[in-house]
Amino acid sequence: MSLFSGASTTAASNAAAQAQGDCSQDVQLQSPPDDSISDLSFSSQSEHLAVASWDxxxxxxxxxxxxxxxGKAMYEHDAPVLSCVWSKDGTKLASGGADKQAKLYDISTGQSSQVAAHDAPVKCVRFIQAPxxxxxxxxxxxxxxxxKYWDLRTPNPVATLDMQERVYTLDVAxxxxxxxxxxxxxxxxxLSNPTVLFKTMQSPLxxxxxxxxxxxxxxxxxxxxIEGRCAIQYVDDKNSGMNFSFKCHRETPSSGPQNVFSVNAISFHPTFGTFSTAGSDGTFHFWDKDAKHRLKGYPSVGGTIPATAFNRNGTIFAYAVSYDWSKGHVGNNPAYPNKVMLHPIKEDEAKPRPPIKKR
Incomplete structure (x- = not known):
């Protein structure tokens, strides 16, 4: 389905048929966590997947x-784990949690240690290259x-940046x-000048x-x-004309108002530059931001999707199916699914396609 109108009826129908994805070959991860899954991270050096959980x-x-x-290894925090990420060389794994600390796990020794501390839960962790x-x-x-920035050889942060509000999400490329x-x-x-904010803005959403x-x-x-929208934003002001937003993860019943769901996860394909969205409606989709259209949309997986990740060469798409707390405590129950699924990527699923020609 195109994000924008204008294609002929026949072309649009053909595109809609092509855009239907299939989850029937997806494989479940063995021995998943015992509680809600908060984050997924694939190593960039090997076929290893890290899974952070509320357990x-x-x-x-x-x-x-x-x-x-x-399962190859496991280590613990003192409270729910909210984020995890591999080091660039794949030898270490960092994680942050509601215990107000970040930990580092060394693959070679099998040992974990605290490497960072805050005064409130650590929501996000990422590795960067120091200037x-x-x-x-x-x-x-x-x-x-x-x-906070941490040199992992010393116990104190090397620099701190004050934010306007609580940090909910961060990413690095x-x-x-x-x-x-x-x-x-x-x-x-x-990141060539990491202690200064280059630009601050309000979300376009x-x-x-x-x-x-x-x-x-x-x-x-x-x-x-949280309102079923995704925005594409360019950093350079000269490209601001390429910024746009679109609706996704919405459900239109035969009668009554439209149901709107949170967009919980966005992952970029490492080769094609296309991306996925996944949400509280229990669906995921693949998109081409340059052509401004959806490549594939997949049926509901039977529970909310809180986290996703592509592996290093983009042949596997992992998605978690577990409660995302979007409806608070009352929305959770013991029968809710709690699993990670591995979706094998066929090239036509995530590869950009030529845009539909208008008549």
Missing amino acids: KKVRIYEIAGDGNSQ QTNAEMLVTGSWDKKL QGLMVVGTAERYINIVN KWQTRVITCFPDASGFAIGS
């Missing part, structure tokens, strides 16, 4: 070529309204870091920011909100 644990799985999986030295550092974003906070603030940081993910080429970022 206070981070699990590492090895994924075989046929989609079969095996000048290119040494790998950890950046942590917290509900204490602070962003090359020299770009984008931070989304409460009250819809978005802070852009040029009218409701609370749920997720921000940087383009792989670092030219911009995608934003998802």
Whole structure:
């Protein structure tokens, strides 16, 4: 389905048929967490998937070529884990949690240790390359309204950036870091000068920011909100004419008002630069931002989707199916599904297609 009208009826019908995705070959991850899943992260060096969960644990799985999986390691926080990310070389895994700390797990030793602390839960963790030295550092974003940079060899942060509000989401690509906070603030940081905010803006979306993910080429970022919308934003002002937003993860019943769902996760394909959205409606979709159309839409998976990730070469798309707390405590129940699914990517699913010609 095109994001914009204008295609002929026949062409639109054909495009709609092509855009129907199939989940029947998806494989379930073995021995999933015991509670809601908060984050997924694939290593960029191997077929290992990290899964962060509200059961206070981070699990590492090895994924075989046929989609079969095996648990390889696990370590714990003192409270629910909210974020996890691999180091660039794949030798370490960082995680942040509601215990107000970030931990680092060393693959070679099998040991975890605390490497960062905040005055409130650590919502986001990412690795960055330090300016000048290119040494790998950890950046942590917290509900204490602070962003901290950590040299993992020392116990204190090397720098702190004050945010306007609680940090809800952050992402990094090359020299770009984008931070989304409460009250819809978005802070852009040029990592060649990481202690200064390069640009601050309000989200172009009218409701609370749920997720921000940087383009792989670092030219911009995608934003998802709780109101079933996604925005595409470019960093350079000269490209502002390319910014746009669109509706997604909405449901129109035969009668009554439209149902609107949160966009919980956005992941970019590492090769094609296309991206996925997943939401509280239990569906995920693949999009082409340059052609401004949807590539594939998939049926409901039977529960909300809180997190997604592509593997290093884009052949596997992992998505979690577990409660995302979008309806508060009353929405959770013991029968709610709690699993991670692995979707094998066929090239036509995520590869950009020529746009539909208008008549």
